[in-house]
Amino acid sequence: MELYRSHVLVCAGAGCISSDCQAVKKSLLDSINRLKLDKEVKVVETGCMGPCDQGPVMVVYPEGVFYRRLKPADAVEIAEEHLLKGRVVKHLIYQTPETGSAALTFEQIDFFNKQTRIALRNTGIINPESVEEYIARNGYQALGRVLSKMTPEEVIDLVKKSGLRGRGGAGFPTGLKWEFSARAQGKPKYVVCNADEGDPGAFMDRSILEGDPHSVLEAMAICGYATGAGQGYVYVRAEYPLAVQRLNLAIRKAREYGLLGENIFGTGFGFDVEIRVGAGAFVCGEETALLASIEGRRGEPRPKPPFPAQGGLWGKPTVINNVETWANIPPIILNGADWFAGIGTEKSKGTKVFALAGKVNNTGLVEVPMGTTLREIIFDIGGGIPNGKKFKAAQTGGPSGGCIPAKHLDVPVDYESLTELGAIMGSGGLIIMDEDTCMVDLARFFVEFVQDESCGKCSPCRIGTRRMLEILDRITKGRGRDGDIELLEELGRGIKAGALCGLGQTAPNPVLSTIRHFREEYEAHIYQHRCPAGVCKALTVYVIDEEKCTGCGRCAVVCPAGAVSGVKKQPHHIDPEKCLKCGTCMEKCKFQAIHTL
Template identity: 65%
Template sequence: MVCGGTGCTSSDSNQIIAKLNQEIAGHGIQEQVEVVRTGCFGLCELGPVVIVYPEGIFYSRVEVQDIPKLVEAHLLHGKPYEKKIYEKTKQDGETLNFEETEFYKKQVRIALHNCGVIDPENIDEYIGSDGYQALGKVLKTMGRQEVIDTIKQSGLRGRGGGGFNTGLKWEFAAKQDKKQKYVICNADEGDPGAFMDRSILEGNPHSVIEAMAIAGYAIGSSQGFIYVRAEYPIAVQRFVKALAQAREYGLLGDNILGTGFCFNIDVRLGAGAFVCGEETALIHSVEGHRGMPTPKPPFPAVQGLWEQPTIINNVETLANVAQIILKGAAWYAGIGTEKSKGTKVFALGGKVVNTGLVEVPMGITLREVIFEIGGGIPGGKKFKAVQTGGPSGGCLTEEHLDCSIDFDTLTSLGSMMGSGGMIIMDEDTCMVDVARFYLDFTRDESCGKCTPCRIGTKRLLELLDKITEGKGSMEDLEKLENLSVQIKNASLCALGQTAPNPVLSTIKYFREEYMAHIVDKKCPAGVCKSLISYQIDSDLCRGCSLCAKKCPTDAISGEMKEPFVIDTAVCIKCGVCFDVCKFKAVAIV
């Protein structure tokens, strides 16, 4: 099995597959060995990943030049290629199955079911893993209301950020007495650092197609759309291929499985507008209009696409549906917490050892995800904060590490579940700069329809810029808080309503950093360029001249084997000298 997700593909996994096939054919063992391009295994930090079965040997950071030796050692002689075995699978001279490592053993893969296990471009492999069994069960043995009740009883809530009960949404649409209804899959995943939905579409596209057909049957719809961003070429290509295969097998189209039920799915490509993740803006974009939200009610389940009843679920939500139908509502409801059932997929990013994709039961703690599954903070640095929920989420601190990950707990702490981004920050992160970064993003992504969001986010960003440049005042801090509350209360859609979350949470939990920027005119983390300068410690400098050679503005001068000095009038504060000094003589002051 060779990872074929976007991350590994960008690291030459296609070339690795080609080389594997070449070497296997060269040794004449192509009848005994099959090379399968899969979806994401989750441990993106170690990609490209190759797993050899039946042993389950996990090879990490594999390069094309490793393949001849790997094939000869493992596939020809049955001896694992030690150089590339994932270190965490080695224990007492033996090689563990990778599923027993810290990264995998606490995960429960439901939405990510089949990702990294099957060839996503082969419908037979999906069917061989119980694929389309749920659709068959629904069409042959279950009434529409029975399907809706099953999803309701499972407790499945929307994984796109809203957290609304999925079965209840379906029921609202089912009760509408209209001839035409629509099912939309929201694959417009726009959060920086988020790649949950993309990975599901790349690794198991048929699970989404099957779920959309089940949803269509439940509400009485014959037409579905998937709205996916064009920046996901691999996901789009595999989904389109899966659609063609499903139609060829009679699992989409007219008279599915001879039951008289008809359902089709069309693809609509988004152009990367973050606001189109909001359901009414998404609907307008599918209709061919500019993606801008409209007030609710009416809700889309009552009046949505082309003014007809429409249900919109994101990719991860739909990826749970077939498993719930097959294994039952009680099974799914038995995972997670009382009000947050099932699992959640998170994209771990930032200052964490194991960046990648994880799926964990609701109710697990932040500490378990970051320090056990995620492997902690690299370089011996101290954990500082974690942001959940993408650019609209809040930043939580060390005191929250033992809090439960569920919808209500995260919201009560000033953050949110969101679609599943989880960015970890260490001691070198400036929290004021983090708030400024996310405000810059949401300001750019505002559709401009409502004044609080269009103008309010711009004013917030101006205040944050002022503070990070050392020109802020205590009055500005008060304005930041007051304006944030007003924007949350008055904005039309969730983009504006949640945009101030990074500001409010960082002020609440890291107020001392704002005070340092305003009162002391210092950036404690040494990030904000206007508030720092670089200085060479003459006692530590060995006069090697490396910093002077690397300085892009010739701001550093001195004689060999004598302490060098920085001309602060010429220095542009790029930090190159700090990064290249081998003697830690360059300090941020």
């Protein structure tokens, strides 16, 4: 076995690949070879490490030094200084957003040290294309324990006692779902992984598949044993080519090692997994629509019951969970139900992975115990709001979720608390908004997305979301009417009560939650013909503050419509009739003399 004095982990998740991490890795390898360090230093590609805005990133062990925002030339410097001479390249290490102070290692960075990683335990640490590295991190031990020491009933009982709830959005108890399928009549039985992650800004499941695909395969096999299923399917969207590639490789390697297929570990139990690639329809995230798509039919939801656990894929009992749910199973088997149940809150056990995005300093993947407050996630882990702006709201649960205002920053993030505020946990998208966000326009955006993605099967969703979009569009264009707010609320309640599937039933959430928490913004749009955030162009008026204006004329030079006039060194003015409301003048003004009404 080769021994190395240094290991360099290079993040090769989709985010860092888009930042050209492969060029950084090539430059590093070329430098290592040139310096004749190839027998001393090993370079390993990993999955997503988490801090996506810092990419490309790498970590040098054994020191644990975290380098970020690298370019090929930086890799040369790291090889020559750190790997050869042992001197940390300080200008390439992480800087704390608020103070600008340097943080040398993982342990010194709040983004990492305030997380509890269970589902993400291996992402960013192992080579996802190496089954040996997964095995070295206790991989497939849980499957071995289950097949050699536990009955199917004991496995299900352990998952039930752990309190694990489905991480795909609904939060249904995982062990109970497995029990329903195990008791259901009908053969064969199936196990399905829902990797059709369609929420804008969400990439939790993708990152697990890219960084730790064997954890999902192992968990599905465990479920197969517990429920009597011999075949599994992973339904993943075509927009995730790297996840599909690494998952295919993981399946092939698992078969070669006898970890999938017939007679696993010589126990007589057989289980195999196949991939089904979806075309990217948002509605196929709903379980019955997903199953229809696997069967080769149009991805449309169907009424329930029967639920998939009794009559799912091809009418047979089927367990369907999402990627994050599966990733929690092996640690629960190895560490016990009490260990997992000891994390989180009374009704929401364990951890939750979030894709932290939007107006926050540290964007990326985070995993925290259930019950962690929004304030801790946004300010302690996320590093706060950029450019000194004020936090305004957090959108949880994607297009079907709701907005949580600043006054509820200390709400514990769990299923029950979010529901009380008119939001949902969803699959884990967490979009942060600052004072410059228009909540009416935000609601319009999400309703437009849901309306466009509606399968059209039921009229409450198909027609109701269309009517909501028409009203919101009018409001943002300055044509709002008295009674529009009440009409939106009435439509929202009707859609929630009458839509066929969970996606339709939650479609009004962005509108209802923004009306609930930001009603004054709707009223300003309708009755004052004003957008407080200055986002809705039809309602925005640009004005120049005469006390701040120095008469430099820069705004007049950049205005494409010639709407700015004035004498040099004297306050200028904007003609609202000519103004295109493009915002260029405000962007270019060095004295912050231009603002919106």
